[in-house]
Amino acid sequence: MIISVASGKGGVGKTIIATSLVAALGDGSQLLDCDVEEPNCHLLVKPQILTSEIINIPVPLVDEEKCTVCGKCGEICRFSAIVQIGKSVLTFPEMCHGCGGCMLICPEKAITETEREIGVVETGFFGSIEFVQGRIRIGEAMAPPLIRAVKRKINPNKIAVLDAPPGSSCPVVTTVLGSDYTIMVTEPTPFGLNDLRIAVEAIGNLGVRMGVVLNRSDIGDNAVREYCESNNLPILAEIPHDRRIAEGYAVGALLIESAPEYRQTFLNIFSQIRQSLENEGKELRTGTL
Amino acid sequence: MREVVIISGKGGAGKTSLTAAFAVLAENKVLADCDVDAADLHILTDPKVKNREDFIGGVKAVIDSEKCVQCGQCIDVCRFESISPDFNVSPFTCEGCGVCSHICPEQAIELVEPVNGRWFISSTRFGPMVHAELNPGEENSGKLVALVRNQARVLAEQAGHDLILVDGAPGIGCPVISSITGADCVIIVTEPSLSGVHDMERVLKLAKGFNLPISIVVNKADINSELTAKIETFAKEVDASFLGKIPYDPDVTRAMVQRRSVVEVYDGPASAAIREIWNNFNEQGNC
Numbered sequence: 001m002i003i004s005v006a007s008g009k010g011g012v013g014k015t016i017i018a019t020s021l022v023a024a025l026g027d028g029s030q031l032l033d034c035d036v037e038e039p040n041c042h043l044l045v046k047p048q049i050l051t052s053e054i055i056n057i058p059v060p061l062v063d064e065e066k067c068t069v070c071g072k073c074g075e076i077c078r079f080s081a082i083v084q085i086g087k088s089v090l091t092f093p094e095m096c097h098g099c100g101g102c103m104l105i106c107p108e109k110a111i112t113e114t115e116r117e118i119g120v121v122e123t124g125f126f127g128s129i130e131f132v133q134g135r136i137r138i139g140e141a142m143a144p145p146l147i148r149a150v151k152r153k154i155n156p157n158k159i160a161v162l163d164a165p166p167g168s169s170c171p172v173v174t175t176v177l178g179s180d181y182t183i184m185v186t187e188p189t190p191f192g193l194n195d196l197r198i199a200v201e202a203i204g205n206l207g208v209r210m211g212v213v214l215n216r217s218d219i220g221d222n223a224v225r226e227y228c229e230s231n232n233l234p235i236l237a238e239i240p241h242d243r244r245i246a247e248g249y250a251v252g253a254l255l256i257e258s259a260p261e262y263r264q265t266f267l268n269i270f271s272q273i274r275q276s277l278e279n280e281g282k283e284l285r286t287g288t289l
Numbered sequence: 290m291r292e293v294v295i296i297s298g299k300g301g302a303g304k305t306s307l308t309a310a311f312a313v314l315a316e317n318k319v320l321a322d323c324d325v326d327a328a329d330l331h332i333l334t335d336p337k338v339k340n341r342e343d344f345i346g347g348v349k350a351v352i353d354s355e356k357c358v359q360c361g362q363c364i365d366v367c368r369f370e371s372i373s374p375d376f377n378v379s380p381f382t383c384e385g386c387g388v389c390s391h392i393c394p395e396q397a398i399e400l401v402e403p404v405n406g407r408w409f410i411s412s413t414r415f416g417p418m419v420h421a422e423l424n425p426g427e428e429n430s431g432k433l434v435a436l437v438r439n440q441a442r443v444l445a446e447q448a449g450h451d452l453i454l455v456d457g458a459p460g461i462g463c464p465v466i467s468s469i470t471g472a473d474c475v476i477i478v479t480e481p482s483l484s485g486v487h488d489m490e491r492v493l494k495l496a497k498g499f500n501l502p503i504s505i506v507v508n509k510a511d512i513n514s515e516l517t518a519k520i521e522t523f524a525k526e527v528d529a530s531f532l533g534k535i536p537y538d539p540d541v542t543r544a545m546v547q548r549r550s551v552v553e554v555y556d557g558p559a560s561a562a563i564r565e566i567w568n569n570f571n572e573q574g575n576c
Contacts, residue, residue, distance in 0.1 A: 008327050010300010010459040015484065037460035038298050038491060040484040078348065078387050099368055099386030138494045141431060141463040166300035166459050169326035170428035173381050190545055191305065195327040202425030206381065219539070221546050250482035250513040 002160045003273060004034075004179040006203060008195030010166030012187045013215040016245070018163040019044045020255040021183075024266035027128040030158040034175040035165040036119060036134035036146045043252050047131040049124040055134070055149045056115035057098035057142070062089050066110035073102035073111060097142070119146045123153060130155060144174040151178070159270075168195070168202040176203050181273045182210045183236065189220035193227055200233065209276060213269065216241040234276070236269045290445055291576055292438070292453040294323070294469050296496070297478045298488030300459035303508035304478050306541055307563065308456040309333040309550040312415040314567045318452035320418040321441035323434045323468045325406065326427075328420055330456045333550050336411030336418050344408055344421065344436065346429025348385040348400040350378045356397035363389035363398060381426065406433055410440060417444050430458070431467035438468070461495045469495070474502040474576035476532070480509045481516035489520070493527060502575045503529040506566055510534030530575035533566040535559050 005018040015033075019041055022031040033041040042049075060073070060082055071084040081096035082089060093116045103111040119136040134150040136143055143165070151174075154160045164175040164182075176182055182203050186192040196212070203210060212228050217238035228235055239245075239255075239262065248258030256263045295304045295311075308330060312320055322330040350371070352363070357376050364372045367389055371382040378389075380403075390398040405428075408421035419441040421433050441453050455472065458464040469475055475496045479489040489505070496503050505524045510517040517534055524531040538559035544551040552560045570576070 007300075009329070010302075010327075012301055035460075037462045037465075038300075038484075038488040040299075040487060043483040043487060076387065076391055078385060097384050097386060099384060099388050100366070101386055101388040101391065104366060104388060105391065136462065138461060138491055139466070139498050141466050143462045167324075167326040168425045169423055169430045169464075170426075171460075171462065172326075173426045177381055189542055190332045190548060191329045194329055194332060198327055198425050205426055219542050246509075246512050249484075250480075250516060252483045 002154060002162065002179045004162040004164050004176045004182045005185060006164040006172055006176060006182050006199055007166055007185045008168055008199030009186060009192055012185050012192060014185050015040045015044065015163055016249060016255050017183060017185050017213055017215070018161050020262065021266050021269065022129060022161050023254050023256055024263050025159055025270060028159055030130040030132070030155045030160045031163070032150055032154065032160060033133035033163045034147050034150050035163055036136045036143050036150065037165060039133045039135055041163050042133055044254050045126040045131060046252070047124040047126040049122045051123045053121050054117055055119055055121055055146050056117050057096070057145050058100065058113040059093040059096040059098060059116045060091050060102050060111045061114040062091060063110045063112070066108045068108055070107065072105050072107065076101040076105045094141070098145070118142055121149050121153065130158065143171040147171060147174045168199045172199065173202060173206065176208055177206055179208050180277055182208050183213055183269070184210050185213045185215055186224060187216045187220060188214060188222065188224040190223070192220065193224045196224060197227065200231070209280065211236040211272065211276065214238045234272065236272050237265050290451050290453065291474070292442070292455060292472045293576060294455040294457050294472045294475045295478060296457035296465060296469065296475055296492055297459060298461060298492035299479065299485050302478045302480050302485060303535070305329045305333070305456050306545070306551065307478055307506065308454055310552045310563045311454055311567055313550050313552045314564065315452055315454065317450045318416055318454050319441045319445040319448070319450050320413065320415060321437050321453055321455045322418070322420040323437055323455050323464065324458040325421045325423045325430050325433045325437065325464065326458070328422060331420055332548055333545065334413040334415060334418060335548060336409065336413045336420065338409045338411045340410040342408055343404045344406040344433050345402045346405040346427065346432050348387065348402055349380050349383045350385070350387070350389050351399050351401050352376050352378055353397045353399065356395045358395055360394065362392050362394065366392050405429060408433065408437055408440070410444065416450070417448060419444065431463040434464045434467040461492050465492070465495065469499055469501060472501060474504065476504045476506060476570070478506045478508055479520060481507055481513040481520060486516060486520060493529070504532050504570060504575045505529045506532050507534045509537040511536045530573045532569045532573070533562060535562040535566070
């Protein structure tokens with residue numbers, strides 16, 4: 001089973017929820033940090049990292065001896081990553097999406113591929129729980145290929161919990177695609193509601209089931225609850241503002257360490273998800289604890 | 290003209306609340322919301338839209354099933370595994386590279402230009418604002434960010450304003466890179482947690498890579514005063530200007546519920562701290 005934890009708005013507690021969910025589920029689960037720009041799960045679960053793999057994407061390399069400067073590569077490239085300027089062909093590897101079009105079209109077979117590093121994927125354990133994270137190279141704009149590399153480490157025999165990046169654009173879609181269920185974390189404020197709406201639309205388009213965890217549930221107003229009710233989004237749990245949780249998080253403590261009474265809340269969240277998927281008649285790839 | 294971009298690395302650190310507060314305090318400015326996939330600044334500024342345009346960010350492949358002979362060449366060349374065995378293109382994974390369209394012997398694949406979002410020029414009680422909405426789940430946010438910033442610059446020049454306040458996106462990826470490229474300086478908002486510090490360090494390295502002057506603000510500073518002190522020391526070490534600390538103050542959320550910036554409606558500790566930070570920014574001027 002794949003459960004992603006997303007939010008729209010940043011800083012509402014995705015990582016807090018994802019890490020404590022996994023900690024409560026134990027070694028039948030696996031934690032994958034797909035927020036490759038700013039991965040934070042490791043600060044809370046303090047994993048022992050055992051492997052580190054550099055992830056590259058292919059970018060073109062032009063053999064000037066063979067190149068006749070016909071310009072076809074520049075015509076096919078839609079990302080301005082290879083351009084004919086006067087009597088030479090210039091490449092801009094940072095712009096390249098790695099589609100391979102220029103290499104395919106070159107009539108002189110003058111283009112081969114080299115690599116551009118986009119980041120690393122690390123794997124390890126915290127306790128006996130499997131952990132995976134991606135870390136984008138600073139200055140690299142293209143997160144989705146790295147997120148896909150993280151997702152290739154999903155263990156099909158476990159309950160995989162994916163911590164998504166904030167927002168609602170391509171990195172979020174790349175993370176959530178293929179999930180059985182998405183936990184939307186938000187807070188009951190105008191910002192929380194606006195961003196929840198956008199993210200629900202983005203993820204709803206993918207046909208993934210969703211439920212909401214309302215964090216700092218006693219601040220703000222009631223508009224998020226009303227929105228959830230009118231859109232048939234179940235509220236899986238409400239967690240009131242609690243200074244113990246905020247202060248514990250600041251120094252890298254899990255929510256269920258700062259406030260142990262919430263362990264049961266996380267198990268309840270999981271049972272609701274399992275129930276919802278069973279009701280839908282979804283064949284669960286795994287899910288027994 | 291100064292273009293100041295407010296970023297944070299970590300989401301929810303207070304970028305938009307701070308941008309809106311600066312909008313109240315600053316004079317002669319244009320606002321730009323560059324968090325195009327989860328824009329919130331409009332909630333506090335109540336923009337009246339004057340001009341609205343569609344945004345087309347890129348192309349997507351579409352297979353014409355009438356013309357398609359299912360030869361499979363498109364599936365072979367697609368590096369993004371976007372074409373299903375029954376010859377449908379997934380709009381969620383298609384990068385719009387057009388290689389399938391080029392290879393198709395039947396010319397059965399068309400590249401269409403879907404509308405990915407909209408952008409707006411508006412007036413607000415704080416002056417002109419440029420903002421945008423990327424359609425949920427879309428890509429090319431970097432392009433839309435660049436467009437918003439260009440429009441803000443044009444507006445500022447036309448109106449003779451000397452300041453552009455840019456609300457940035459979280460993270461360090463495509464929209465953030467697009468927000469800070471060619472800007473004059475950045476203000477990093479962080480919070481005293483291990484995540485806040487970790488994310489600040491990464492976004493600071495990014496901004497350093499662009500040789501931008503950097504200022505740092507700590508929000509919710511009293512959650513952990515030890516880490517707040519550490520951030521202050523760190524700022525000195527990396528030649529960033531430390532503008533100040535904002536204490537945790539429920540007035541910020543109370544004001545948000547009223548769709549106002551905290552400095553407009555409350556005179557509590559957060560408002561006082563933000564006013565001082567704005568003065569420090571203008572006087573210490575790491576920009």
